[in-house]
Amino acid sequence: xxxxxxxxxxxxxxxxxxxxxxxxxxxxxxxxxxxxxxxxxxxxxxxxxxxxxxxxxxxxxxxxxxxxxxxxxxxxxxxxxxxxxxxxxxxxxxxxxxxxxxxxxxxxxxxxxxxxxxxxxxxxxxxxxxxxxxxxxxxxxxxxxxxxxxxxxxxxxxxxxxxxxxxxxxxxxxxxxxxxxxxxxxxxxxxxxxxxxxxxxxxxxxxxxxxxxxxxxxxxxxxxxxxxxxxxxxxxxxxxxxxxxxxxxxxxxxxxxxxxxxxxxxxxxxxxxxxxxxxxxxxxxxxxxxxxxxxxxxxxxxxxxxxxxxxxxxxxxxxxxxxxxxxxxxxxxxxxxxxxxxxxxxxxxxxxxxxxxxxxxxxxxxxxxxxxxxxxxxxxxxxxxxxxxxxxxxxxxxxxxxxxxxxx
Numbered sequence: 001x002x003x004x005x006x007x008x009x010x011x012x013x014x015x016x017x018x019x020x021x022x023x024x025x026x027x028x029x030x031x032x033x034x035x036x037x038x039x040x041x042x043x044x045x046x047x048x049x050x051x052x053x054x055x056x057x058x059x060x061x062x063x064x065x066x067x068x069x070x071x072x073x074x075x076x077x078x079x080x081x082x083x084x085x086x087x088x089x090x091x092x093x094x095x096x097x098x099x100x101x102x103x104x105x106x107x108x109x110x111x112x113x114x115x116x117x118x119x120x121x122x123x124x125x126x127x128x129x130x131x132x133x134x135x136x137x138x139x140x141x142x143x144x145x146x147x148x149x150x151x152x153x154x155x156x157x158x159x160x161x162x163x164x165x166x167x168x169x170x171x172x173x174x175x176x177x178x179x180x181x182x183x184x185x186x187x188x189x190x191x192x193x194x195x196x197x198x199x200x201x202x203x204x205x206x207x208x209x210x211x212x213x214x215x216x217x218x219x220x221x222x223x224x225x226x227x228x229x230x231x232x233x234x235x236x237x238x239x240x241x242x243x244x245x246x247x248x249x250x251x252x253x254x255x256x257x258x259x260x261x262x263x264x265x266x267x268x269x270x271x272x273x274x275x276x277x278x279x280x281x282x283x284x285x286x287x288x289x290x291x292x293x294x295x296x297x298x299x300x301x302x303x304x305x306x307x308x309x310x311x312x313x314x315x316x317x318x319x320x321x322x323x324x325x326x327x328x329x330x331x332x333x334x335x336x337x338x339x340x341x342x343x344x345x346x347x348x349x350x351x352x353x354x355x356x357x358x359x360x361x362x363x364x365x366x367x368x369x370x371x372x373x374x375x376x377x378x379x380x381x382x383x384x385x386x387x388x389x390x391x392x393x394x395x396x397x398x399x400x401x402x403x404x405x406x407x408x
Contacts, residue, residue: 020042087298121169
């Protein structure tokens with residue numbers, strides 16, 4: 001149960017993980033699912049903040065683990081390109097086929113042009129207009145969870161919320177949300193179902209063709225009529241960006257679920273938030289920092305350069321380990337403490353610079369509404385089984401978070 005904790009002095013600094021000098025394990029998905037990569041990241045920050053990882057199944061790359069270096073690379077797209085891929089891929093697969101065509105895989109000036117096509121759906125004003133829709137969805141998924149008394153918070157609450165909201169933005173009729181939710185879970189979350197991925201793409205091909213013929217007020221219509229310079233987006237560009245946007249909902253789902261897992265293991269912070277709602281904006285930022293659901297982001301050097309005194313050659317891949325940057329002792333006091341009152345909190349969970357997450361305002365709004373409804377209506381919230389983490393080096397968070405949850 002989320003318990004009430006009386007006022008008490010601030011606890012001593014939280015224990016940091018033991019340093020682990022085995023950076024080669026960072027590319028092992030099992031470490032992220034069952035171990036603790038923070039021990040390795042802590043060792044790297046102290047001893048090898050720009051570390052060369054040799055080629056194997058994955059290409060050779062440089063690991064960056066300090067906040068200042070990660071931030072600097074994010075803010076220099078001329079030197080560190082996204083065009084050749086932003087995630088580590090096996091050598092056998094080659095570069096990401098979406099290079100130069102999706103929001104994530106473009107550099108200036110093309111990135112800015114493509115961002116302008118979709119940006120109107122993610123502005124503060126646009127997100128504010130969606131608050132009623134988000135609140136209705138939150139109440140629906142929580143009502144179902146309360147009625148059953150038990151849920152998998154990842155799938156039944158965080159996942160359904162994220163998919164409902166992005167489906168609404170993209171113009172997916174509500175009658176199709178359940179199929180979209182199922183296909184996306186199977187195609188992206190499990191990462192094993194090509195059939196589900198094909199179903200998802202067939203659906204968006206049909207939706208795209210309908211919006212090209214008869215545009216409406218939604219994101220797919222906006223892309224169908226969008227231009228880069230004097231040219232309309234191609235059908236391939238529209239579909240790849242649909243896939244990119246839908247796939248990105250996994251980060252939102254994991255951040256929401258990871259935030260709930262954090263409160264379950266730090267019930268004093270839930271009590272602080274329950275008694276002082278003014279802490280809510282800071283709590284949202286701390287959830288984003290703490291979960292850092294996008295584990296890494298890759299760039300490719302466009303020229304010879306240096307990072308923290310280390311020579312990087314043109315063509316070298318550079319991997320930014322975001323959770324490490326967000327635990328950097330040089331920037332965050334007591335970084336291994338989950339603290340809803342943390343201030344300042346200049347985390348990099350949503351990136352920075354040209355590629356700052358376009359859905360950042362939407363992600364924060366969903367968290368705010370969900371937390372508010374839980375604080376207002378939830379009584380008993382307690383674990384109903386073990387938490388299983390995602391087996392991935394690209395994203396982090398609970399894959400399953402079973403809860404007993406009842407209303408007040």
